Amino acid sequence: MSAKLIDGKALAARIREGVAARAAVLREKRRPPKLACLLIGDDAASISYAGSQQKHAEGVGIDYELRLLPGDCDMQAALGAVDALNADAGVSGIIIQMPVPKGLDGFALQQRIAAAKDVEGVGAANLGLLAMGRDALAPCTAAAAFACCQATGVEIKGKEAVVVGRSVIVGKPLAMLLLGAHATVTQCHTRTRDLVAHTRRAELLFVAAGVPQLIGREHVSEGAIVIDVGTHRVDAGDGKKKTVGDVRFDEVAGVASQITPVPGGVGPVTVAMLLENTVAAAERG
């Protein structure tokens, strides 16, 4: 391996440190930042995830409030709960835990979150503002992938960037962030005819395809910076499981100049970005 590792854990720690300082200033001004999570139903994984969010938030001085709704509530009640959080001046940021129970429209609920409190960046308004280059709360995973690239210190302006994936929460907002930083951006996806030809042109390669170990040595040019957004639990071959990304790390680390590991790359930064969005929303609020 010749590539330098982009250490997501260390980057996340630096971001959290900055967030904690900003949260402390707000607390001194009696405007404590608060993240509110709306959880509908009693899905065990969602409850466990909310607990982890709470620990992260409180760890940097962000208050956390869990609002529960019964799993059999109707759309009107769910929208009412979002409206109440929108109207609550003490709430800086709102998350709706996905998936919501069947019968509820999760997309419509997310679109109901006030743009200024949409700290996960799941609303159309934030995505539009991001495309416009205006103050926006960027989707956390896209912001994390971008931050990993920025952390290399390499200038993005004028670089050839290739994004593999065009999802609403990663690929597209990532392209917008890169365009805003003046990279030339190519967005590839499942219908792309000659993926290798594109990825080999990349000086900055972002892989958010959602396909385990899609990208190998043949896809990457010498010296490229490679940011791997994928996380997959796969069989390790010995009856155990392991976590891999969209990139064949061992192969690509031999040609890239810098690369994010999986785990320990984009993942930890994503959580930090949620906290950063929350404190940013509180500052503006």
Place this chain on the structure above:
Amino acid sequence: MSAKLIDGKALAARIREGVAARAAVLREKRRPPKLACLLIGDDAASISYAGSQQKHAEGVGIDYELRLLPGDCDMQAALGAVDALNADAGVSGIIIQMPVPKGLDGFALQQRIAAAKDVEGVGAANLGLLAMGRDALAPCTAAAAFACCQATGVEIKGKEAVVVGRSVIVGKPLAMLLLGAHATVTQCHTRTRDLVAHTRRAELLFVAAGVPQLIGREHVSEGAIVIDVGTHRVDAGDGKKKTVGDVRFDEVAGVASQITPVPGGVGPVTVAMLLENTVAAAERG
């Protein structure tokens, strides 16, 4: 010249015909589509432009209402006028004539337009919905450029598309439309290092750079489809003026397979798209 012309006037006529039929259905249902234009101040060019809009709208059975505000009105009054149009069930679509007088925030006024009535597609919500692949009112010029490409009958899926320009009203929404149609999209701009290398890769080349006659024969590969979004009045050399695009038409027509002329290409289709957005908004309303 070997390229086939993409006839914007004929395409616009076909679109207007479809819009007129849809407007007639709405009128029969006593839900006549109506385009409202808010004009602040007495700029002669704006008044003349509004008159032209009115003619186009009424020509396809769309009612037109001009609402005037004095040039010295304050932001509160202007926002109030937008709110009134938002709340008016008889209004399908809203345009705010730009530029607004100094002292008013034109961007904020445009963002105040209800997304469902934002028929010029100038709001963040519509741009975000477009990126999400949801029902959106696409910015008219981007939609027109895309329609010119569709009018060739050539399949867009899997094609190499290159967009020169990254403006909020053309380049970015155009990239979203192309991604939605499954093209592989590269977005180039003033900071792009090697523009020719990119444009020569394009099977579908969209030029919305805002630079007169930027793109010449050397930029275009044999057989490409070229859509020219630029319109510029320049000296014709004989003391007169002529209209040119971002593409050196005479050169590029020798290599492209199909090309939009300027004038008579994207321009006329843009007006038709405003009418189509208005009738679409009325149908949903």
